[in-house]
Amino acid sequence: MSPADEEILNTLMAAVISDPQGVERVQSFYDPLRPSWLARSDPFVVHFAFDVDADEVIFLNVFRRR
Numbered sequence: 001m002s003p004a005d006e007e008i009l010n011t012l013m014a015a016v017i018s019d020p021q022g023v024e025r026v027q028s029f030y031d032p033l034r035p036s037w038l039a040r041s042d043p044f045v046v047h048f049a050f051d052v053d054a055d056e057v058i059f060l061n062v063f064r065r066r
Contacts, residue, residue: 023039
């Protein structure tokens with residue numbers, strides 16, 4: 001991964017961590033019992049869940065467009 005890609009991914013993940021409900025996202029509908037979302041910053045998409053009670057972000061997957 002290039003340094004530029006690392007910076008994009010780090011920035012995206014930091015944005016999700018700092019405000020998981022404020023980042024532009026779409027619900028994934030992967031597991032209706034445990035809501036999760038997709039957030040994108042080209043070429044990356046991160047799949048994450050947010051536990052409001054624990055104030056915790058859980059990163060489930062990171063995808064990279066080829």
